[in-house]
Amino acid sequence: MTIPCKSLSVPVVLRCLGLALAVSAPLAFAQAPMPASFIETPMLRDEVNAKKLPAVRQRLPDTPLVVAMDGKSAETGQHGGTLNMLIGRARDVRMLVVYGYARLIGYDRNLVVVPDILESIDVKEDRIFTMKLRKGHRWSDGQPFTTDDFRYFWDDVANDKDLNPAGPPAELLVDGVGPNIEYPDKWTLRYTWTKPNPDFLPRMAGPSPLFIFRPAHYLKQFHKKYNPKVLEVEKSDPGKRGWAATHNREDNMYQFDNPRLPTLQPWINTTKPPADRFVAVRNPFFHRVDSNGRQLPYIDRVVMPIADGKLIPAKAGAGESDLQARDIQFNNYTFLKKGEKAGNYRTLLWRTGQGSHFSLFPNLNVNDPVWRALFRDVRFRRALSMSIDRAQVNQVLYFGLAAESNNTVVPESPLYKKQYQTQWAQFDRKAADRLFDEIGLKRGPDGVRRLSDGRPLEIIVETAGESTEQTDILELIRDTWRESGIKLFSKPSQRDLLRNRVFSGEAMMSVWGGMENGLPGADTSPNELAPTSQVQLQWPKFGQHYETAGKSGDAPDIPEVIELMKLNEAWRTATREAREKIWHRMLSIHVEQQYTIGVVNNVMQPVVVSNALKNVPEKGIYNWDPGSFFGIYRPDTFWFTEARRN
Secondary structure (H helix, E strand, C coil), X not given: CEEEHHHCCHHHHHHHCCCCCCCCCCCCXXXXXXXXXXXXXXXXXXXXXXXXXXXXXXXXXXXXXXXXXXXXXXXXXXXXXXXXXXXXXXXXXXXXHHHHCCCCEEECCCCCEEECCEEEEEEECCCEEEEEECCCCECCCCCECCHHHHHHHHHHHHCCCCCCCCCCCHHHCECCECCEEEEEECCEEEEECCCCCCCHHHHHCCCCCCCCCCCHHHHHHHCCCCCCHHHHHHHHCCCCCCHHHHHHHHCCCCCCCCCCCCCCCCEEECCCCCCCEEEEEECCCCCEEECCCEECCCCCEEEEEECCHHHHHHHHHCCXXXXXXXXXXXXXXXXXXXXXXXXXXXXXXXXXXXXXXCEEEECCCCCCHHHHHHHCCHHHHHHHHHCCCHHHHHHXXXXXXXXXXXXXXXXXXXXXXXXXXXXXCCCCHHHHHHHHHHHCCCECCCCCEECCCCCECEEEEEECCCCHHHHHHHHHHHHHHHHXXXXXXXXXXXXXXXXXXXXXXXXXXXXXXXXXXXXXXXXCCCHHHCCCCCCXXXXXXXXXXHHCCCCCCXXXXXXXXXXXXXXXHHHHHCCHHHHHHHHHHHHHHHHHHCCCEECEECCEEEEEEECCEECCCCCCEECCCCCCCCHHHCHHHCEECHHHCC
8 A cells, every 4th residue: 555644644654654652742833735925035135136046936846845833832933033052062063954854754743754855755565665856846055956866875875885885874775685766757766675664764754864865966076976087186196085085074964064065954054163153044945934925944044152061051041042952951940940031031841752861871792701791690780770769869850850760661652661660670779789699799898899800899980971960860879879889980081982982892881861762652663672783882792793784893692682683673574563562572671681771761851942932832842863852843933023033
């Protein structure tokens, strides 16, 4: 059966597109009838009058995405203004891609997948995807966006050994085989796999999306196939950067740090790093309009000054940001509330959707053989979990508003079971001590337990050093672990250094958020629960082994981990009923084995919003995937009142 996504009912979407979630947020955006006329953007009027830009109707696709707003959770607005948002480092300019959230398909506010850049998509058997582009759609530089851009990506980027030695992205391979791609015309393409590919649509809708297209007209000038001069330059100066490195540097659609690279996002970055302030301006060829005929985005510019992450809460409290959640923690909420009147903003509280807001990751691939054996003993992991007073963490840091929980699905997920939340997660020092004793971790004269080789049981927990909230939680855990005879030391470092130490096996334990998607349904991919990525900090070398098809890393040698891998593979071709059973088995294994030790979830996220900024929902979900933080609420529809539109 072929199903057109633009007409899918919610149950069919959940079943067909491999995504599932039911939330109470209203559906604020839908496709509206085509406006009778279009209103020129004031910012662009001079360029249009000077013939430097076409008029608005000529800049839009033949069938733009007409966004209908319900007048309650979102209302039609006016053009103009500058949105200020603080970032903690230059690379966070990529948040313009995350928040801008222009995708071939994307989640709406109910986390249902709908066409966006695409006019429609038909899905058959979860393996045949026929996509229709919007005729007349253009890149930000005015050049046509057609199937040629998809062909260039597949033929000349994904399958070029110089550009991608490892081959196409894993999401485009099923059993190691890529799709058969057809291009019936300039606006139609069809991806066909011999078996279902349930990862395809969720990855395209994600915060760091799978871009299966490129601006071919721009990148061809850097490709040896289309510009022989790049090879001549390479040969004439062997010490110079090669053509492939140059092409990859220019082709950074997600990093968003190349102002020359055409985009389909609502705003265009105009600032090349290094810089301490990034400025983005509206994309004059953006494909969305409101029901009154105003081309989106409403806001003309986005300015992102760089500030020390530790100072961002104070700066937001001083009114220096119009929309801020990044680098703000719940423990900043009281301070932010006090500054609302002086800063002319309001502080909202959104729910987070991670499986755990804070998790400990024992490294099952740590180099030290004694620690590796201990971390692989499930009794030790369970005892560590039962030695954490989660109720104390919740009361002291979150006023009791969070949920004390393992790293697992949250109650809003249809897969939720109370057992997943609480098993081995109840504070029970006596039970934990019995397990520590059973393992043979005897206390020394100082009360600290000893490893099998006589060393004191001192766990170094490495952090990215980006959050005082993490430090505060570790302080509370340190106290209760010490009573069980375990010393905890925290070691902050930069994010990249932390990950490299985990990947290499140098770090014994680390801290990060838990499951990115704590809101799954049976048709959501369970990849997070199996060793499928090196960035899974509990088993990085297992994940690397999977990602490289066995070329590097270590093959899993733990029975339950091997079972998780097999279950993950079985899910891909299973019926919906079988998928639900697979999910529950995988969740049960995780709660039994405590591979990651969650502490709290459903934590509230403060969101600072200028009083002049409209259409930001009072209640929302602040989540990376699905959600793209602000992305599903479409910041291109946010707008300023009169005082801020100049």
